[in-house]
Amino acid sequence: MGSGILRLILRKPGLAFVGAFARRSERAGMDAGRAIGLDHDLGIDVEADLAALVARTRPDVAIQATCSTIKEAADEITTLISRGVHVISIAEEMAFPACHALQWAEKIRAQAIEHGVGVLGTGINPGFMLDFLVVALTGVCSDIESITAKRVNDLSPFGPSVLTSQGVGLTPEAFRAGVEDGSVVGHIGFPESIHMICRAVGWEFERIEQSREPIVSSVRRQAAFVTVEPGRVAGCLHTATAYRNDKPVIRLIHPQQLLPALEGEETGDYIEISGTPPLRLSGSPEIPGGEATVALAVNMIPRLLSAGPGLFTMTDLPPPAALLGDARALTRAP
């Protein structure tokens, strides 16, 4: 993700690339252009000491794209904030940090305000398809009974670490054991999306129930990094349901699997609201997650710089917009 983000920043007028930090120390000392697979140097080396890098280069904004959890992201984010750098994070838990780490989120909010910077979590999911877009669509409703949003994607572009996290290639028994021991993770971000939706519309909810079921393949599914034989697991059907007054009011469904088309399932994004008026919106194939997250991280730069200090979720700021003009012209004084 970091490579995609840097490639995009290099192409966007009004954005200047001033430094690259890599958590993996074997990257330190490499030219950043080489590190992201360009065939030429950028003249800026990847560094392993974030505080020193920031002190020397004094960036306006940093895009933090190194991990999924707040636990992993916290040190980098506080290092950046305390040095007066705005932060856009694509760590899934940063989409709504108060969900998993309420006290930390309040500390970060105070720290951000103290140092006059904004902090935002974004990404396709959580951050856009199953939360921001759902919220925006509720805007045309005067009442809502329930919300269902589904994202069906294809894991074939992804590498071994993602495939492992979805249990791809396992037996159904090993999948269930993996869910138990935490090695089969499914999607990270459902509680964040549910919190974001509920806070935006003013719903309180009692609980979230999640389930992770194996998608057992009836056919051979072959991709670059893995082959799934019939009877083995092609992916994880992860769902989350939020209950309010003991009724399911939000249902988020995200089956992530290898090549669903081989068994006739189309990929796509689907939002359905039972309300006044009822509405359905969908698109197929699914908006590609990697490209979209890269774009969102960069496109939100002017939005965050215009927002003033604080800790923000995607529904706290004006909508994302493709950054097609000069980023400086699209940034207004908060």
Add this chain to the structure above:
Amino acid sequence: MGSGILRLILRKPGLAFVGAFARRSERAGMDAGRAIGLDHDLGIDVEADLAALVARTRPDVAIQATCSTIKEAADEITTLISRGVHVISIAEEMAFPACHALQWAEKIRAQAIEHGVGVLGTGINPGFMLDFLVVALTGVCSDIESITAKRVNDLSPFGPSVLTSQGVGLTPEAFRAGVEDGSVVGHIGFPESIHMICRAVGWEFERIEQSREPIVSSVRRQAAFVTVEPGRVAGCLHTATAYRNDKPVIRLIHPQQLLPALEGEETGDYIEISGTPPLRLSGSPEIPGGEATVALAVNMIPRLLSAGPGLFTMTDLPPPAALLGDARALTRAP
């Protein structure tokens, strides 16, 4: 629209109805409940003197829902602003007032800031389907070549004034004459939507071309207020295209007609972006315009009250969200 808005306000916790103004003086003195078709009094009469009404009732926010153009809306809006009342307008031209009335918009912005209030134009279209939602979807793109958005609706719920403005029932010749003399208007709001999209993404454009073509019916189309015989006009196919470097980059299409299903055309909303990544999103039937505009006008109240003073378009504020909790709890200090 005013009736629908008041009915919704009456149902929403945290909102109190304090006064009703009617431009049509024959409504003045009626109980507001009766005026909107309730079977009981609300104990608040409709008034014809807006300044006196505001001075006495001192509302936080007014929803201005009396007209389509800035020319018609201007007096009411300035009366409200100058008395310290936040304003949400559903006048189509208020969706992006700088488009038709740049100097007036700058004056209103300054006046709003002077009096510490926010002013917002909203509605389903312009304001949401063909602009806000388009902008939000561009947020997942790193580059865009062109945008096409289409809204196919059914005019059968609408009354004579809307049907006349779309040329329903005319001969094709009379339709063309009506376009010439301005009696066949088509959709109001394409330039506003195009300005909103272009400003959000940072695109400059050279010109907008609009066309209004008759939709000639091959079948008999019968609705409550009108019957269209074969050979007559069932509605107006209105399109607007924005050009950039002499290429069409935004194309908005809005055929408004009676009962399109009778000739096999589904109603619906369609957004297609040619870009990186390409994307399509659609929903059928179309989000009903009247209900959605009513909901947006009310749902934006907490968003506007949280925004601080200024003149806003829908893409300047956080996304709309259904107002399902207490409106006061959803309003934050700006």
